[in-house]
Amino acid sequence: MTTEHFFRSVVLREKAYHVSDDSAPVKLNQNENPYSPPAELTEALVADFRQFALNRYPSVFPDELNKKLAEHLGVHPDCILTGHGSNELIYSSLWAILGYGDRVFIPSPSFSLYGTVAGFCEASVLSVLPDEHTLRHDPVVLEEELIRHQPKLTILCNPNNPSAQVIPHADLTNLIQKAAGLVWLDEAYIDYSVNPTLVPVLDDYRNLIILRTFSKAYGLAGIRLGYLLGSPEVMIQLRKTKVPFTVDAFSQRVGIRLLEHQDWVESVTRQILAERSRLASELSRLSGLRLFETDTNFFIFKVLEKTAASVFRELVNGGVLVRNVSGYPAMADCLRVNVGTPEENDHFLKTMKMIFPAN
Ligand SMILES: Cc1ncc(COP(=O)(O)O)c(C=O)c1O
Missing domain, CATH: 3.40.640.10 (Type I PLP-dependent aspartate aminotransferase-like (Major domain))
Structure with missing residues (x-):
């Protein structure tokens, strides 16, 4: 006998939350902030921790x-x-x-x-x-x-x-x-x-x-x-x-x-938005993909002549981890990539230019 009969059918139908097991030096797959809060904050926290x-x-x-x-x-x-x-x-x-x-x-x-x-x-x-x-x-x-x-x-x-x-x-x-x-x-x-x-x-x-x-x-x-x-x-x-x-x-x-x-939050948000504009203009020059508009810290692009799975793999091989969101409704062959630091974005763009030819 299996253990399945101990559980509700709605639980048996679901899968546990899962994040890709792939890894790459440039991590742009979870819409995180590429910047960690400032060092002075971490130092103050170490002092706080001693008091706990x-x-x-x-x-x-x-x-x-x-x-x-x-x-x-x-x-x-x-x-x-x-x-x-x-x-x-x-x-x-x-x-x-x-x-x-x-x-x-x-x-x-x-x-x-x-x-x-x-x-x-x-x-x-x-x-x-x-x-x-x-x-x-x-x-x-x-x-x-x-x-x-x-x-x-x-x-x-x-x-x-x-x-x-x-x-x-x-x-x-x-x-x-x-x-x-x-x-x-x-x-x-x-x-x-x-x-x-x-x-x-x-x-x-x-x-x-x-x-x-x-x-x-x-x-x-x-x-x-x-x-x-x-x-x-x-x-x-x-x-x-x-x-x-x-x-x-x-x-x-x-x-x-x-x-x-709050000033740190506002300053890194401005940097991310500036990088978002730069990425949008660079990515829009590539052919073989459709770039959607974005109002967030991440982009969605649809792969037109290849598959999202193959481009995902090419990006990982090139050192960049993005998220394959093809399984979502209306998003077949779409990949999601969040804005990183300028260096991370440069690496991502360089890899994308090797995969997709310029217009
Ligand atoms: C729309 C949305 N809501 C909530 C969350 C979860 O955020 P938290 O890290 O606070 O659990 C995410 C995480 O990616 C998200 O994209």
């Missing part, structure tokens, strides 16, 4: 970090729920909202964890595909689908991973107004976007939940810090399914220290 009572639990909800975040974002601390990375908050909060057969609308393609966790909740996932030539959604279609399905929850990622596209601000607020249920807005990449964050208008929409992470523009993917924003009434419910104590004392401290280095 490692035998004591941290606070259940990190009050000091939440207070700092609240000041930084201009919201009340009761509107914040901090977690061990946004992945944790996706797990703990969708579980509070979705049950068997509940409708959840997730326009495709989307960050894969949403569908996975909605599946674990046995919710009914409804979707709609983007225009395959732009990877953008028509806002009119999104609105029609929202009204047709009347979902309990709508999950939007703006700018979206993996498509790199954005729903313009006015269309987004219109969708939130039209939604009868909750709208979950993942702003993991908002710092790279021309679109403003919806945090300043959070109070206007009682059905809005915003997810943010320290893993991208804030350069802390290794620490695991994310947070949800919503009305205090919504947060009271979401706190109930959150695993206690997951934001450990060290992560709390790192978050607090980094919020004191």
